[in-house]
Amino acid sequence: MDAWGIYIHIPFCERKCPYCDFNTYAGMTSLYERFARTLAQEIRAEGERRGRPRARTVFLGGGTPTVLNPDQLALILDAVRAGFDLAENAEITSEANPGTVDRARFEALRELGVNRLSLGAQSFNADELRFLGRIHGVEDIYRAVEAARAAGFDNLNLDLIYGLPGQPTSTWEHSLREAIALAPEHLSCYALTVEEGTPLARWVAEGRVPAPDDDLQADLYARAREMLAGAGYVHYEISNWARPGHMCAHNLIYWRNEPYLGFGPGAHSCDLHRRWWTVRSPQVYIQRVESGESTEAGGEVLDEQTAMGETMMLGLRLLQEGVSRPGFQARFGRDVLQVYGPILRRLEDLGLLEIADAFVRLTPRAYPIANRVLVEFI
Ligand code: SF4
Numbered sequence: 452m453d454a455w456g457i458y459i460h461i462p463f464c465e466r467k468c469p470y471c472d473f474n475t476y477a478g479m480t481s482l483y484e485r486f487a488r489t490l491a492q493e494i495r496a497e498g499e500r501r502g503r504p505r506a507r508t509v510f511l512g513g514g515t516p517t518v519l520n521p522d523q524l525a526l527i528l529d530a531v532r533a534g535f536d537l538a539e540n541a542e543i544t545s546e547a548n549p550g551t552v553d554r555a556r557f558e559a560l561r562e563l564g565v566n567r568l569s570l571g572a573q574s575f576n577a578d579e580l581r582f583l584g585r586i587h588g589v590e591d592i593y594r595a596v597e598a599a600r601a602a603g604f605d606n607l608n609l610d611l612i613y614g615l616p617g618q619p620t621s622t623w624e625h626s627l628r629e630a631i632a633l634a635p636e637h638l639s640c641y642a643l644t645v646e647e648g649t650p651l652a653r654w655v656a657e658g659r660v661p662a663p664d665d666d667l668q669a670d671l672y673a674r675a676r677e678m679l680a681g682a683g684y685v686h687y688e689i690s691n692w693a694r695p696g697h698m699c700a701h702n703l704i705y706w707r708n709e710p711y712l713g714f715g716p717g718a719h720s721c722d723l724h725r726r727w728w729t730v731r732s733p734q735v736y737i738q739r740v741e742s743g744e745s746t747e748a749g750g751e752v753l754d755e756q757t758a759m760g761e762t763m764m765l766g767l768r769l770l771q772e773g774v775s776r777p778g779f780q781a782r783f784g785r786d787v788l789q790v791y792g793p794i795l796r797r798l799e800d801l802g803l804l805e806i807a808d809a810f811v812r813l814t815p816r817a818y819p820i821a822n823r824v825l826v827e828f829i
Contacts, residue, residue, distance in 0.1 A: 453505075453709070453710070454504070454505040454506055454507040454538065455504060455505070455506045455507070455535070455710055455711060455712050456506070456507065456508040456509075456510070456700075456701050456704035456705075456709070456710070456711040456712075457494075457506050457508065457509045457510070457531060457535065457711070457712050457713075457714070458510050458512060458701070458711055458712070458713040458714070458718055458719075459490070459494070459509065459510065459511050459512070459516075459527060459531075459713075459714050459715055459718075460474070460512060460513060460514060460713065460714065460715030460716060460717060460718040461511060461512070461513040461514040461515065461516040461518070461519060461715060462474050462475045462476055462513060462514045462715060462716045462717065462733050463475060463476060463477070463479055463480075463482075463483065463486075463513065463514050463515060463518050463519075463733075464476070464477050464513065464514055464515045464518065464548070465477060465515065465518060465548070465550070465551065465586050466584070466586050467584075468583055468584040468585060469583075469584045469649060469650035469651045469654070470583060470584070470643060470644075470645070470646065470649055470650075470651040471646075471649065472646035472647070472648060472649050473513070473514065474514075474716060474717035474731050475513055475514040475515070476733060479733060480518075482733055482734070482737070483518070483519055483520075483523060484523065485737055486733060486736075486737055487519055487523035487524075487526050487527055488526060489736070489737045489740040489741055490527055490530075490714060490715055490740075491526040491527050491529070491530035492530070492740055493714055493740045493746060494527065494530040494531055494534050494714050495530040495533045495534040496534070497534060497712070497714070498530075498531070498533070498534020498535045499533075499534055503534060503535060503536055504535060504536065505535070505536045505537075505538065506531070506535040506536065506537050506538065506541065507538045507541055507542070507700070507704075508541055508542045508543070508544075508700050508701035508704060509528070509531055509537070509541060509542075509543045509544070509701075510544045510701040510702075511524070511527075511543075511544065511545040511546060511565070512544075512546050513546060514546075515546065515547070515548045515551055516545050516546055516547070517545065517546075517547040517548060517551045517552050517556060517560075518551055521556070521559035521560070521562075521563065524545075524559075524560070524563055525563055528543070528563050528564060528565075542566065542567055542606075542699075542700040542701055543564050543565045543566050543567065544565070544566075544567040544568070544569055544608075544699070544701055545560055545565045545567075545568060545569070546569045546570075546571065547568055547569065547570050547571070547595070548570075548571050548585075548586065548587060549570055549571065549572060549587040549591040549592045549594070549595035550585070550586040550587030550588075550591050551586075552595050552598065552599075553594075553598055554598040554601050554602055557598050557599050557601075557602035557604065558602045558603075560602070561602050561603050561604065566604075566606060567604075567606040567607070567608070567699075568599050568604050568606070568607050568608065569607075569608040569609075569610065569637075569639075570592070570595055570596065570599070570607065570608065570609050570610065570635075571585075571610045572592045572609040572610060572611060572630065573585055573610060573611060573612045574589075574611065574612060574615075574622070574626050575589050575592065575625055575626040575629040575630070576589070576622045576625065576626060577589050579615055579618070579622060579626075582615060583612065583615070592609075592629075592633075593633070596609075596633045596635070605636070606636050606637070606697060607635045607636055607637065608635060608636070608637035608638065608639060608699070609630050609633065609635045609637075609638055609639070610639045610640075610641065611626055611627070611630060611638065611639070611640045611641070612640075612641050612642075612643050613626075613640055613641070613642060613643070613668065613671040613672070613675065614642045614643045614663045614664070614667055614668035614671055614672075615643050615663065616660055616661040616662065616663055616664070617661060618667065618671065620670065620671065620674060623671045623674060623675070624674060624678065627674070627675060627678045627679070628678070631678065631679070631682045636693065636694045636697035637691070637692070637693045637694070637697050637698075637699060638679060638684060638691070638692045638693075639690055639691050639692075640672070640675045640679075640690055640691075640692070641690055642663070642668045642671075642672065643663050643668075644663070645662060645663065669819045672818075672819060673819070676818070679692045685698075685771065686770055686771075687769060687770060687771050687772075688702070688706060688768050688769055688770060689768050689770065689818065689821050703769075705765060706765045706766060706768050706769050707765070707766065707769075707778075708723075708758070708761055708762045708765050708766065709723075710722050710723050713728070713729070714729075715729070715736070716729060716730060716731050716732060716733050716735075716736040717729060717730070717731040721753075723753070723758065724752065724753060725750055725751065725752050725753060726750060726751055726753060727747050727749065727750030727751075728747070728748055728749055728750070729746040729747060729748055730746055730747075730748040731748070755783065757829075758783070759779075759783055759790055760828045760829045761828075761829070762774065762779060762782070762783075763787070763791065763825075763828040764825045764826075764828045764829055767811070767812065767813055767821075767824070767825055767828075768821070768825070769812070770812065770813060770818065771812070772810060772812070773805075773810040773811050773812025773813070774787060774810060774811050774812070775809065775810055776807075776808065776809055776810060776811065777809065787811055788806070791828065794827050794828070795811060798817075798824060798827070802814060802816050803816055803817035803820075803824055804817065804824075
């Protein structure tokens with residue numbers, strides 16, 4: 452095994468946003484301390500059980516990792532360093548909500564070795580933030596970015612959401628302009644989706660909110676591509692843009708279908724041969740760790756056909772590098788054209804795919820319908 456990417460799931464938020472279907476819970480502050488201890492115990496034990504393997508990225512996600520205090524986060528990151536041989540130049544990211552941070556918190560994160568921040572800005576329009584149920588206002592985003600820079604963060608991502616029901620192009624352009632003016636190294640732009648079981652899904656079903664419109668979302672996506680290209684960002688993944696040299700190393704591990712370990716409730720892991728996941732409930736997770744039981748809730752062996760399909764589906768999300776043909780050949784002993792020739796040639800004829808000696812990748816024509824193209828491989 453080369454080196455792992457490590458994902459750590461903090462399943463808590465101050466308040467649950469009505470569109471969110473992540474495994475995260477509000478109102479569990481009384482669990483934070485016990486959770487941090489058991490999570491640290493699990494990470495350390497798993498690393499030691501595997502012989503303290505090498506790790507090259509750490510991603511604290513959620514949820515909102517910054518609801519934990521610096522001592523609790525220190526327990527968790529100390530456990531990573533104890534259980535794993537963490538590369539000197541490892542990318543260590545923390546997600547953060549602009550409503551839960553200040554300069555002191557960012558300085559504490561820097562001291563813990565966190566060197567990349569991902570801020571859930573979502574919109575620079577106050578009404579949109581209210582619709583999204585965010586705990587932060589527009590001013591909090593500016594404050595958070597300023598505080599992050601003052602604390603020494605030089606690798607910053609902003610998340611934005613577009614395609615709210617009836618969203619005018621002007622508010623999306625405004626959000627993009629404001630985001631660009633803050634000069635983050637990385638931007639993620641996600642279309643609002645209606646996830647089953649969320650309050651948003653109920654509102655749409657009851658007719659209280661119109662469903663997001665695909666055509667509108669495609670137009671706003673095209674606008675993001677134009678404006679971000681104009682500002683010097685490289686569109687390197689369907690939903691992600693970066694200044695040269697600032698792609699997210701942790702997420703590249705997923706897109707390149709490389710091995711990762713996930714810790715915390717509901718986290719997924721994959722060692723290239725098998726995928727498994729942990730129990731979703733924070734309480735059950737804590738109880739299992741404390742009683743020495745496995746936290747695994749399920750798993751599946753990945754046969755070669757599945758692994759190849761996933762390598763295509765994930766790799767084609769990378770708009771510049773695509774799927775490496777030598778890399779595919781080295782891993783599966785066959786060229787992509789031997790395995791997927793008819794599909795690839797058909798997509799090429801439709802102008803949706805470029806086939807070169809070193810890679811296959813989507814063409815810009817495919818970007819707005821990428822999800823429909825990618826399912827061809829599973
Ligand atoms: S802050 Fe993020 S993780 Fe938490 S509920 Fe909102 S969208 Fe979900």
